[in-house]
Amino acid sequence: xxxxxxxxxxxxxxxxxxxxxxxxxxxxxxxxxxxxxxxxxxxxxxxxxxxxxxxxxxxxxxxxxxxxxxxxxxxxxxxxxxxxxxxxxxxxxxxxxxxxxxxxxxxxxxxxxxxxxxxxxxxxxxxxxxxxxxxxxxxxxxxxxxxxxxxxxxxxxxxxxxxxxxxxxxxxxxxxxxxxxxxxxxxxxxxxxxxxxxxxxxxxxxxxxxxxxxxxxxxxxxxxxxxxxxxxxxxxxxxxxxxxxxxxxxxxxxxxxxxxxxxxxxxxxxxxxxxxxxxxxxxxxxxxxxxxxxxxxxxxxxxxxxxxxxxxxxxxxxxxxxxxxxxxxxxxxxxxxxxxxxxxxxxxxxxxxxxxxxxxx
Amino acid sequence: xxxxxxxxxxxxxxxxxxxxxxxxxxxxxxxxxxxxxxxxxxxxxxxxxxxxxxxxxxxxxxxxxxxxxxxx
Numbered sequence: 533x534x535x536x537x538x539x540x541x542x543x544x545x546x547x548x549x550x551x552x553x554x555x556x557x558x559x560x561x562x563x564x565x566x567x568x569x570x571x572x573x574x575x576x577x578x579x580x581x582x583x584x585x586x587x588x589x590x591x592x593x594x595x596x597x598x599x600x601x602x603x604x605x606x607x608x609x610x611x612x613x614x615x616x617x618x619x620x621x622x623x624x625x626x627x628x629x630x631x632x633x634x635x636x637x638x639x640x641x642x643x644x645x646x647x648x649x650x651x652x653x654x655x656x657x658x659x660x661x662x663x664x665x666x667x668x669x670x671x672x673x674x675x676x677x678x679x680x681x682x683x684x685x686x687x688x689x690x691x692x693x694x695x696x697x698x699x700x701x702x703x704x705x706x707x708x709x710x711x712x713x714x715x716x717x718x719x720x721x722x723x724x725x726x727x728x729x730x731x732x733x734x735x736x737x738x739x740x741x742x743x744x745x746x747x748x749x750x751x752x753x754x755x756x757x758x759x760x761x762x763x764x765x766x767x768x769x770x771x772x773x774x775x776x777x778x779x780x781x782x783x784x785x786x787x788x789x790x791x792x793x794x795x796x797x798x799x800x801x802x803x804x805x806x807x808x809x810x811x812x813x814x815x816x817x818x819x820x821x822x823x824x825x826x827x828x829x830x831x832x833x834x835x836x837x838x839x840x841x842x843x844x845x846x847x848x849x850x851x852x853x854x855x856x857x858x859x860x861x862x863x864x865x866x867x868x869x870x871x872x873x874x875x876x877x878x879x880x881x882x883x884x885x886x887x888x889x890x891x892x893x
Numbered sequence: 894x895x896x897x898x899x900x901x902x903x904x905x906x907x908x909x910x911x912x913x914x915x916x917x918x919x920x921x922x923x924x925x926x927x928x929x930x931x932x933x934x935x936x937x938x939x940x941x942x943x944x945x946x947x948x949x950x951x952x953x954x955x956x957x958x959x960x961x962x963x964x965x
Contacts, residue, residue: 680903753940757939827905
């Protein structure tokens with residue numbers, strides 16, 4: 533599964549599953565979106581009170597548990613952390629502020645385009661620009677410093693938390709909030725969403741599918757391996773949408789989207805910049821969290837906090853467009869990301885060489 | 894044959910492959926790279942092969958010792 537065929541097949545399956553989930557109940561072009569699904573989940577837990585986006589998304593739970601099972605089975609589970617934890621929390625927070633300005637994570641950006649939502653083109657352009665900006669920092673020696681080995685127990689806590697969320701979804705206690713209308717009320721059957729998430733988690737763990745890593749590798753190393761997975765998502769979802777009659781090209785009237793090109797560009801630009809500094813897109817952060825990477829768990833917690841604040845402070849955009857608060861937050865986000873980028877250049881550890889090592893010729 | 898060595902252990906993606914890239918820019922004939930996770934190991938192999946290097950790996954405990962030698 534590590535070869536080119538593996539990642540293309542993974543992309544194709546993810547693209548088709550996303551369209552199937554929409555067909556079975558998820559909102560339009562909302563088959564899979566890590567940012568939105570984290571937002572929906574924290575809403576269900578009452579951490580924000582936007583009544584239309586509250587639902588514990590089984591897809592997220594499935595992704596984490598699928599990746600966890602594969603990491604353990606493949607002996608890749610390794611609990612580690614301690615690499616600039618609060619910086620990662622803040623960057624995760626800002627990724628979501630950017631994503632909720634655009635209304636989607638990098639995965640949904642591709643799925644929106646595959647559904648004919650041409651506003652996603654501005655998002656993709658911004659995302660590419662954001663990644664390009666992040667690469668400038670990487671080339672100048674940006675680092676979040678080293679990680680350290682932690683107890684295995686600490687790594688098990690996040691998958692356990694996700695399993696607990698699934699129990700809350702099934703038990704539906706009164707303190708968990710579920711939307712009665714809007715995107716939060718539109719969802720495929722629980723077990724099908726969970727199964728789809730498991731498949732995505734298993735495949736993404738094996739192939740290391742990552743939209744941010746894909747573009748970064750193309751720019752830095754002319755390596756198209758990871759990006760080919762996302763191209764496969766686009767092609768497969770496009771074909772599946774066309775077959776299902778869900779392909780509606782245009783800028784206006786697109787599901788869960790607005791048509792403000794500038795802020796779509798800036799929102800995904802901010803998400804791209806911060807994701808490069810974090811080393812991976814929201815999907816990849818979830819997968820790493822399941823592998824015992826506590827730095828990614830902290831990032832996901834930052835994303836969850838960002839999602840809650842985005843709705844509590846009126847920062848998230850809607851079909852009506854961006855809000856003034858949201859625009860301010862995106863500008864602040866760029867300033868904070870730039871400050872983090874500039875203050876974590878480590879020229880001293882730029883490269884540490886140890887000479888005179890003999891190996892067989 | 895004597896090779897310089899770069900230690901990427903404890904570094905998160907994409908730092909291991911960036912360090913490997915910088916290492917072969919500085920010592921184009923070849924370097925040894927130490928990595929401590931499968932993702933970094935895979936990324937360095939893919940990068941090195943694309944850059945025209947032969948790669949050999951020796952596993953030592955949980956570490957990967959990669960020897961990158963420029964193809965003639």
